Amino acid sequence: MRRFLLLIAPLTLAPLGLSACNQPDAESQIVAPEQTEARGNPGEELYQKHCAACHDGGNAEAPTKAALQLNGVEAIRASLSTGSMKTQASMMTPIEIRIIADYLASPSSESAFANAKEYRCKGQLSLSKPLWNRWGNSKGNVRFQSTANAGITAKDVPNLKLKWAFGFPGSARARSQPAVTGEAIFTGSQSGLFYALDTQTGCVWWTFEAKAEVRNAPTISTDRNGNAKTLYFGDVDANVYAVDAKNGELIWTRSVRDHPVGTITGSITLHNGRLYVPMSSLEIINAYLPDYECCTFRGGVLALEAKSGDPVWRFYTVPEPKKTSINTAGAQNYGPSGAPIWSTPTVDAKRGLLYVGTGENYSSPANDKSDAIIALQLDSGAVEWVQQTISGDAWNAACGKNGSQVNCPKEDGPDFDFGAPPILTTMANGKDIILAGQKSGMLYGMDPDAGGKILWEARAGMGGFNSGVHWGMATDGNTLFVGIADTPGNRFAIGPSRQGLHGYDPATGKALWSKFEPNVCEEKAHKCMTALSAPPTHMPGVVFAGALNGILRAYKADGGEILWSTDTRREYETLNGVSARGGSIDSAGPIVAGGLLIVNSGYDKFGQIPGNVLLVYSAD
Template sequence: MTGFVRACLLGGLSLGLMSCQSSSPVEAANVPAPVVQAEVKAPAHDVQQIAATTAHPGEAVYKQACAACHDNPEGTRAPAKDTLKQMGLQFISYALTQGKMKDIGATLTADQRGQVINYLIGAKTAPNAWTSAMMCDAARLPVDLAGGASITNFGFDQHNTRSLTAAQAGLTKAQLAKMELAWAVGFPDATGMRSQGAVVGKNVFVPVADVAAMYAFDISVADKPCLQWVYETRGGAPLRSSPAYGVVDGVPLLVFSGMDTTVHAVDARTGKAVWTRTVGTYSFSTTTGTPTVLKDRVIVPVAQFEIVYGGDNAVPCCNNHGYVLSLDPKTGEQQWRYDTMPEATHQRDRGDGKSLMGPSGAPIWNSPVVDEKRSLVYFGTGESNSPPAHKNTNAIIAIDLKTGKEKWSFHATPNDIYNIGCDLKSKPELLNCTSMPETVFRDVDFGASVILGTHSDGKQLVYAGQK
């Protein structure tokens, strides 16, 4: 089947957020998510023959375009069909039109996309009536940031220590053993949370990936949180990073990013956008790592998921790579850009007249460390996706905070040329794989964020765990 591996990538996580209100479900935000109402029409081309023997037209589309991977999750690493059925309308709709499944979605008509979504999850809308029931009263509606931030980004602080003092946490170690659940909020239609919240003053700011929204909750009353505002992204791109918090010229900013590489800067007091900027350069660029907000810049890591397309002969591999940006915190304008490697060029013919390109890879999945004392930014990178394997793949890299110039790079695992398509247990002849040289083929990214810490001898070290 054309696009064999592309049909394997509609991902979703099953996570719960244990933090916001018991019993009242939280669903979509103040702008309704897209509604897909599938019409029962005869699908086109070869799907028609399958439709004649199935009860639902979407089943025919599923069997033709999706089943090869999603009915074989162990061999393809794709989410199983039962997992797809738990996903939300907005998440699947985005995946088929703009996300990881957009190439598969492009082979289907709008009716067929609607039919397969309807077959998997039913005809849903994303209700938003919950907001009025959970909105704060007049006394708690204003966002109260007094007391400062205790969790400002994914690593809790600029060094990614993920450590809080008792004062910041509001807990002592002795109290941990006696903790009980105070409240929880569930987000229907969201199978994946993906990210943690930021905690500032009496507020927690929570991103919900699958519904592409950021929620602001007042948590000053121990057993009764309430909703202050909701920010929805345009286009429905799932959010991927945690929110980063910082104050720029008196404006408290939350900065976060989504699967479509759009970086959002939002006023924490109002939930209104200050600026947005889409930073993706390549067709498979994405953002997962959390930005860092400083007084004079926002540091943004950029990854790419071209790794999953190596098993598709229709896509000559590979020309994407990771990079880091410095953006103006007031406007979102780019200040500098650091690329992990030069642009890919033709390396050899795959055997069918198309190019095998390289170097490629080094996605930056993680949240960088900002070391203002040394004016450096540290981060880890992923594998190479095509030869030659560049020195900045599977590496820890330090760049200048003010200029983006590379200062040093530690190459932990050379010659790790990897893509998912070449590692499938059941696969056709894959031109992007057979033309590769010998490789360790281990896929040993630095997926987790690096940490800047102090050793017992007083020296500061960069710590990193490799996959």
């Protein structure tokens, strides 16, 4: 799945030393001036030898050199030495890794821990009930906020102004969607530092140092009085953490990785004393290597006891991969594989079920659980039903014009994941429905009482590897709010681009209204695209949505009229003194809680606009 190559971390250096990257096409074989000028600079020479073919435009998934240079030296070294790029950098010596990290790292990057210590709050943190919790603010992942918890009304929205900005040191992206109480904003960062920030001033109540980047949204458990008690989140190295919400002290941690490049992308779901952890992986990148034995990762869900982290059950989306063939580079191939779960599981307590959406297979043969909505029994993880909307979808990074092709499965796409979590909601007629949006651009209404039977389907976008519904939708049960990205260049696209915000009837799939967002300039660049890849958030009368060009808007919930808009793609004076700027808004959508509108700005993949800032707006 291409869209979710966005998720590589802790630092998304594209595969260093890849033979595929070092065999550019004819157009890229012209020696650039900077390559000839590199002689005598060992860092630049190493960059040109191992990295330039991908990061200077040879690989669409790779961050640009400018984006890499926003990272701190520790993050680059960790990624190449022990992190997600360890396999790809295995041919480099420790000295070479140090040289290239020192060369690429921003000279002004700060130690995140030292910076946080300098801007500590005074006193002791006392917590009340969560105002925004989990990725979707409910077990049904509806992304709806009540007026009481929002703390603002539709009339206040035109008066929103920036209250404060917080910069993440040594970072090129800001993608951990916060959880919020009246007193604190809880969020992770690319550096691996997890923060509790004061809602009013942005000072740091406490920090917790995870082992790797924290990019998902924390989930908060509550005490008997309903007040915030424990935070649960995962990191890119597939470690799960339980942390005291008041002081940041570790309660327990557990590695749930059962594959060398397994990771956690979606957020963890808490229900009835159990945690449900979605499992994805970075193996789609490893497949880029011609001599890589592709592929053996199995997507799935792991259930843990919330008190202890002890495992309860594990479900896999594919059977144990078996040997299939030898590729042209002489490497053994395996299959089926993949079908990762990129998003947050959805709980159906009434039926005792857990709903998850799956991605494509990584290698042939494609199986019956990829590109599907799957219902699992909460108690055992047993499969209740599977609704697959697209069969025969297998894809990895070896496919496409920039891929090596050697490990590309015969299906070669279309890479149409369910990257957005399924929504469970109750409609105006009192009936429950499952709502699912796919990268194909299709929307589905499914019956939870009839084995996921498709009640209706509708085309909301043209679809493609970076198009359709990416990260999520929102609903109040009366209207389904759908953000569409529809970026150009998709060989499986159907019809014209429909980037923008759309309203649908959840009962019938009938289109109610559309607010199309035309490009703001002629180039095919993210700075031009008001494409809505990040999930929208709904409160009574208003839908908030952020775009790939950095525009953050409030739309009228009935018709899509723009009520308020701001451009986050600029430099900011931050309260913690970190040099920061906004960029693309992707993966982590805006949230509204306690009178505040909160959004991350900055994303460093696919040529998007890097940034490292958390922005907090209020109508005060």
